[in-house]
Amino acid sequence: MAFIKSTQTRPQYQYRFLALTATEGQIIHIAAHxxxxxxxxxxxxxxxxxxGRLPLPEVHHA
Structure with missing residues (x-):
């Protein structure tokens, strides 16, 4: 039985969160799948x- 190799990759996104501590709040950006x-x-x-979640532009390595 032949195995088909997937050429699709998992897209990566930029996730934005409001990070709250006991003394302050700030917006943070984290790149993840x-x-x-x-x-x-x-x-x-x-x-x-x-x-929020924003798509990251794809990077193509030559």
Whole structure:
């Protein structure tokens, strides 16, 4: 049985969150494939409020 190799890649997005701490709030941008991955990369000690997801332009390596 032949295996078909997928040429599709998972798109990467820029996730935006409002990161809240006890003293301040700031907008952070994290590049990731999923919101879950983006939240895993967030700074420790912050409460994140989802603000948006934007597509990142594809990069083609020659």
């Amino acid at each position: 999923t919101e879950h991955e983006a939240r895993q990369q967030s700074p420790l000690g912050c409460v994140l409020v989802f603000a």
